[in-house]
Amino acid sequence: xxxxxxxxxxxxxxxxxxxxxxxxxxxxxxxxxxxxxxxxxxxxxxxxxxxxxxxxxxxxxxxxxxxxxxxxxxxxxxxxxxxxxxxxxxxxxxxxxxxxxxxxxxxxxxxxxxxxxxxxxxxxxxxxxxxxxxxxxxxxxxxxxxxxxxxxxxxxxxxxxxxxxxxxxxxxxxxxxxxxxxxxxxxxxxxxxxxxxxxxxxxxxxxxxxxxxxxxxxxxxxxxxxxxxxxxxxxxxxxxxxxxxxxxxxxxxxxxxxxxxxxxxxxxxxxxxxxxxxxxxxxxxxxxxxxxxxxxxxxxxxxxxxxxxxxxxxxxxxxxxxx
Numbered sequence: 525x526x527x528x529x530x531x532x533x534x535x536x537x538x539x540x541x542x543x544x545x546x547x548x549x550x551x552x553x554x555x556x557x558x559x560x561x562x563x564x565x566x567x568x569x570x571x572x573x574x575x576x577x578x579x580x581x582x583x584x585x586x587x588x589x590x591x592x593x594x595x596x597x598x599x600x601x602x603x604x605x606x607x608x609x610x611x612x613x614x615x616x617x618x619x620x621x622x623x624x625x626x627x628x629x630x631x632x633x634x635x636x637x638x639x640x641x642x643x644x645x646x647x648x649x650x651x652x653x654x655x656x657x658x659x660x661x662x663x664x665x666x667x668x669x670x671x672x673x674x675x676x677x678x679x680x681x682x683x684x685x686x687x688x689x690x691x692x693x694x695x696x697x698x699x700x701x702x703x704x705x706x707x708x709x710x711x712x713x714x715x716x717x718x719x720x721x722x723x724x725x726x727x728x729x730x731x732x733x734x735x736x737x738x739x740x741x742x743x744x745x746x747x748x749x750x751x752x753x754x755x756x757x758x759x760x761x762x763x764x765x766x767x768x769x770x771x772x773x774x775x776x777x778x779x780x781x782x783x784x785x786x787x788x789x790x791x792x793x794x795x796x797x798x799x800x801x802x803x804x805x806x807x808x809x810x811x812x813x814x815x816x817x818x819x820x821x822x823x824x825x826x827x828x829x830x831x832x833x834x835x836x837x838x839x840x841x842x843x844x845x846x847x
Contacts, residue, residue, distance in 0.1 A: 578702075579621055580628075580695045586616040604647075605633060608732060609640035618699070626692045628670075630699065631682040638662070638677050638711040639730065639743070645675035646729040655726040656700065662709035665700055666726060672696045677709035715745045718760055718818070720841045724748040727757075735761065736823060738779045740772050746823060754830035758838050761819040769814040776812050776819065777801045785810065792832045798839050802828070811835045815842045 587597075590612050595602040597613060605613075611634040619627040635641040645664060653673075656665035665674040670685035670692070681703065683696040716728070727748035735744035736759075746759040763769040781787065785803035790796050800813035800821070809831040812821035820838055825831035 578695065578698045579691075580618040580699070581621050583617050583619045583624075583627065586614060589613040589615075605635070605644065608643055609636040610634070611636050618695070620691060620695065623691075626686060626689060626695075628683050628685040628692060628696055631684070633680040633682075635678055635680050638675075638709070638713050640732075641678055641680040642675045642713055642728075643730040643732050644680045645673060647731075648673065649726070649729075653726055656697075657725075659700060659704040660708050662712040663704050664728070665704075667693065667697070672700055674700055674703070676704060676707070677711045679707075679709075713745075715743075715760055715762055718842060718845055719745075719747055719758060720749070720837045722749055724750065735759070736776075738776050740775050740779070741819065749834055751827075751830040751833050754825070754827040756825040756827075756830050756834040757823040758834055759821055759823050763817050763819060766814065766816050769817050769819050773801075773812050773814040773819045773821075777803070780805055780810055780812075788828070790832075792836055794836045794839055795832060800835060802831070804828075813839075815839065816846050818842065 589597050591606060591610060594605065594610065594613060597615065598605070613634070614632045615629060617627055617629045619625075633641070633644070635644060642664070649666065650668040653666040653668040656667070656674075659665045659674065659676070663674065663676040665672065665676075670688045672683040672693075674681040681700075683699060685692045685696060724747070727746075729746045731741070731744045731746075733739065733742045735741035735746075741761050744759055744761040746757050748755060748757050750756075761772070763772055780803050783805075785805040788802050788804050788809075790800055790802050792800075795802075795811070795813070798813045798815065800811055802809060802811050805824075808824040808826060809828050810821065810823060810825075811831055812819065813835070814820070820835075820842065822831045822835050822838075825834070
């Protein structure tokens, strides 16, 4: 009896030690993950005496957050990233060498693909954003208040300043330029090449799912245009093949009709030949048609003639690319 009790106590002690070892190993792992000192893989020096980051120098240490602990850094917004392919986040603070009160934090999100990064970038874009046009191929960026945001390949990048000041903005712009030069985006978003030229600056958007309230439209890119002074929005959604594109286009048309849209006549012969449908959706015109493997059309145009003209230009562009 006493011998069995001794064995039980020995077993319980061993289990307790094993649990303690696992807990310590887990804590060390979390610490190592969240204290990643190597920002050089992004082409960024964190050496205090290095001049490569201009008038700003790194302060503190860089940190890395993964899928499970992202909420610790951006509580409340983590689900949006996690639902859009998020892998990890690297952060580092920088301060002005001449005024430590002026600082910004750099956030580099690994979103696993250029499409995912661009989706997060476009969904969060503020109305007061001012676009950058010199960050290199396949890279998009804008300034809004005390923040700079960039979509570059699989990375979505933010720089959040401690204040709105010209010195701080200039420092963040320099960092944006350096990042783009040292890590140029090699992965491009092919769908953007199918859009006609003349987009309204900064109007690109990507909706991963539920575009325009219709769950059948996924991975839907859109951009704004001006046609004879009238605003129109062109959209494209690439499907598996032409048959799926036809089915989704019809389902979207049916969705609009079910929700109160009224069918209107198609005046353009080009649109008729493409099998386009037009509806008046509570005063805004929608056009939808299949084009090979794409569902394409016009969204929320105030003027029917402008909508048809934009659709004609889009059809011409798609035919030009697809032959």
